[in-house]
Amino acid sequence: MGEKEMKKVVVVGGSIAGLSCAHAFLKAKGWEVVVLEKARSVSSAGAGLGLDPEACNALKDWGIGDGLLQQSLPLSMEENRAIDSNRQAHIVARDESYNHRAVHWSDLHRLLYNALPAGIVQLGHEVISYEEESGVGPDKEPQVKVRVKKVAGSDVENNIQEYTGDLMVAADGSMSQTREKHFPGEKRRYSGYCAWRGVLDGSTECNAAAMVRRVYPDLGRCLYFDIAQGTHSVLYELPGGRLNWLWYINQPEPHLKGKSVTVKADEKALAALHEQASKTWVPELATLMQATTDPFINAIFDREPLSKFVWGRVVLVGEAAHPTTPHGLRSTNMSIIDAYTLGNAIQNRRLQGIDAALQEYESQRVLVTAQQVLFSRHLGQLKQGLLLPEKFSWISADQKIRSGLLQQNMHSF
Template structure:
């Protein structure tokens, strides 16, 4: 069996590992980027995802490049007084904090060198008449020529704006969530800001093992430490949908916008968090979308995985976790049924992953609406200092459907 994976991001590389582990001998990953790049920001890996990576012989490298997250804490900040209140805290949170590019490189480095074909952009595909084969049309960046690649199975790992998903579900559009995220990673490895780092660790004493969520009226921030003396932060801001170029998820940021953001940070957050945000070079904006859950992931010998199958909001720290678990379950199903029963394997993958990811997408959406204040009347103005225990409990990650289930 020859498997063609479209997309060389996290989901695509994870699928390559899972397919090799399942006994596939011919796996090629087609990625339109020309080289491996250092990009992205922080992410949290849950215990099931870490177990899947360990099964692909990546456990030690994962431990060496991540930090433990043993605490999930949600707190509120009253912007005028800068007073804070802990809303909910889970001290049995079992995750790892990783940098996107570190994990991506880890996955890439452990694949056979001829697996990923850089500079190969898929422009179209077609299925054979009997549905048992696929042909992919690929434009090669180096020569600007177009070639065709045949395969027995096509795995669509081409992201939230998936060309392959659009082929099967042409009329479903991405859904703007009503807010954007300022993002940045502050690197203090050179120790050029010891006083500022000491100050923020004094205010947030569990930094280094805690996933902090800080809620203000109609806004919230997230921050945690990464391996290599880096602090990852996000700040969600309600606003009309920006005008986006093509399929981009990153909005253009100029000096004036950054200065305005810095002013609003001083007004909203405690001085220590505001100082961290201001000291971070080149912050950027992610415009946030998800999509309605699909009713299927498989069409013949074409299967969707990762954000191509279920684009999600970031509040349940699900995107990378779902991508890697998709790959894991796909590989396990193929190993179980064998290549001569690939249709049965794909059906099993779909039956396991579709209900899990659908519920997780919807719950992540709910968490975003809750934390950004959209669920209250009037919107964006809920006084979190007055929240009762039942409402605060909803904020914790442990309430995510299937959070502790392997599938």
């Protein structure tokens, strides 16, 4: 890639993966960046997530490390506890070198968004098609033409725009239209369970928060997993005294509308959840769940790993490349690291050209992300009891089997 002229990248999707790619290409220098996002405003929705050291280092390299420290809390340890039939907790596996950071999705998204120069992210722009053309650019290299519908546009005649780039990055999520084009009819894989998710505001629900802190004494620095018969839950703290929780429940695949993976809970479902919580979890966690306003249901899916992420000048990143279950805390981490790896490859292969950079990116990310998708799937099945005999007990299991619950096993899976 020559130094004389700017190259242009069109990023499809303005979630964390897409915004991370914008930062990565700006860091690589020599690139004009545009991010096309269907949503008309920056969302404040979502829930908690954990960032690993590699993702944190990428954010630091993009100049937003200080902002991350202000918006997150440490997750320095992981603790797995088995809950017996009397709702008593027994520690069965613990990692005191976990070294992640807890942050709310919307806080991280806004941090990435606000750190970009104005005009890069085009909100209200829905991509409807793209095509690659060979030998049409000034240097006779391929270009990608992306057609966009302006969601907020009122003038029908001017409602369609076209963006031309030297490269298109597809960061369009787990239901990626770009991926669908190359794998028509590919189905997402339902895990066999859904997750109830909620965030309790500890500043307003002081009594419930105080009760929970007494029995989860390392909240604020620990990622807790409680495992009962055929189910498990997650608990950790976010900045501002917010307590983020999930509860995974085995069930048939729910009826979902369109591409959504979330379901709004009705009063009947919520009442059933509260009743079952009081029979399953330690009383303090049950109280936390009952005190949380507006929890929602998230159906859990992934897809089979791909053997390639690149087609010509079109490249997949994030959930478009490797939709995963959440048990290894990998989805956001993989998205950020995809972007960081791609940006570094673009910079490292500046003289060899875009195709060499894409080949380097693909060679570094395909196998490692496949491993992480499959381990996350395995960990979810393990904690949901789907791989275990009916009367299996984590409390009486030997230490080697217990240690299989820890996320540190991912890289040896």
